[in-house]
Amino acid sequence: MSGMSEVDPEVSSETFGFDYSDADPIAGSPLYDDTLTTLAVEELPVGGRTLLALSDGFFTIDRVPEFLGSPADPHGLHDDLVAQGMTPPRVPVGAFVWPGELNVLVDAGFGPRDGGGGIMVGGELRRNMARKGLGFDDIDIVALSHLHPDHTGWLADFEGNPLFVNARVVMGAQDWHHFMETDEAQLPIDGYVKRALMTLADQGRVDLLEGDVVVAPGITRLDGAGHTPGHSLYLVEDGGERAILFGDAMYCPQQLTEVDWIAGSDVDPRAAQRVRERYLRELDEGGGVGLGCHFPGLKGGRVLSGAWQSV
Numbered sequence: 279m280s281g282m283s284e285v286d287p288e289v290s291s292e293t294f295g296f297d298y299s300d301a302d303p304i305a306g307s308p309l310y311d312d313t314l315t316t317l318a319v320e321e322l323p324v325g326g327r328t329l330l331a332l333s334d335g336f337f338t339i340d341r342v343p344e345f346l347g348s349p350a351d352p353h354g355l356h357d358d359l360v361a362q363g364m365t366p367p368r369v370p371v372g373a374f375v376w377p378g379e380l381n382v383l384v385d386a387g388f389g390p391r392d393g394g395g396g397i398m399v400g401g402e403l404r405r406n407m408a409r410k411g412l413g414f415d416d417i418d419i420v421a422l423s424h425l426h427p428d429h430t431g432w433l434a435d436f437e438g439n440p441l442f443v444n445a446r447v448v449m450g451a452q453d454w455h456h457f458m459e460t461d462e463a464q465l466p467i468d469g470y471v472k473r474a475l476m477t478l479a480d481q482g483r484v485d486l487l488e489g490d491v492v493v494a495p496g497i498t499r500l501d502g503a504g505h506t507p508g509h510s511l512y513l514v515e516d517g518g519e520r521a522i523l524f525g526d527a528m529y530c531p532q533q534l535t536e537v538d539w540i541a542g543s544d545v546d547p548r549a550a551q552r553v554r555e556r557y558l559r560e561l562d563e564g565g566g567v568g569l570g571c572h573f574p575g576l577k578g579g580r581v582l583s584g585a586w587q588s589v
């Protein structure tokens with residue numbers, strides 16, 4: 279692994295005018311120490327390497343119709359989590375690190391802020407990375423599944439300065455178009471994140487991807503348009519083993535069997551469903567672990583004859 283170190287104390291208030299190393303909007307929340315969400319830190323061996331799954335915070339699932347469900351079962355995820363005894367029903371805001379010759383971060387959390395009323399709160403990604411000996415400046419590539427706010431929050435400080443100072447950023451080309459060049463997005467990109475991405479693009483540090491393409495040794499971007507127009511999945515492989523990072527194409531493991539559950543935030547629900555079916559079939563036939571950004575505890579699973587088994 280290259281350049282692993284503790285969090286660089288210089289990347290803080292003196293650099294950005296805001297002390298991100300101390301920003302802790304979750305402090306005081308009962309979910310601060312919650313291992314299903316805020317404190318979810320998992321290591322997943324893939325061949326001779328280790329994928330890190332790291333949370334940035336939590337998202338409590340209100341009983342909002344069709345947030346994640348179907349017309350027949352509009353509160354699907356909420357009711358299922360409650361039935362499992364999870365109070366409050368909640369999911370993590372996940373990101374992943376694939377450390378190696380090039381350290382790749384997949385998704386960038388929600389950032390150190392409260393999205394309103396304590397429903398979605400981020401801010402722990404930096405600390406959870408530090409627990410694994412990684413600072414933001416150790417990241418060489420930030421690979422985004424899509425440009426929704428809970429996947430891009432740490433790209434910039436609130437003034438629009440990029441926070442991954444040594445990294446290139448890669449994403450699906452159609453997401454750049456949808457979020458950066460049109461005002462069509464239902465969930466628009468945050469202004470400060472947009473400014474940082476423009477700065478990075480001006481510096482030649484943004485790669486817009488089409489189709490299936492290798493982004494670094496052992497990690498490939500897979501086309502997964504549906505949740506957003508340029509949504510990406512990422513396949514990590516080593517030594518004949520593999521894992522597929524679903525982004526938000528598969529929001530929760532229940533979608534393996536509840537195939538008609540859609541996310542209210544799916545831009546094209548039918549396309550998102552086809553993406554799920556395609557890659558779940560691939561896991562069933564070819565093996566490997568699947569893992570989404572919002573899976574409880576950030577625990578992956580295998581598909582065995584059409585059934586989900588946590589690993």
Ligand SMILES: [Zn+2]
Nearest residue numbers: 426428526571
């Ligand atoms: Zn998300």
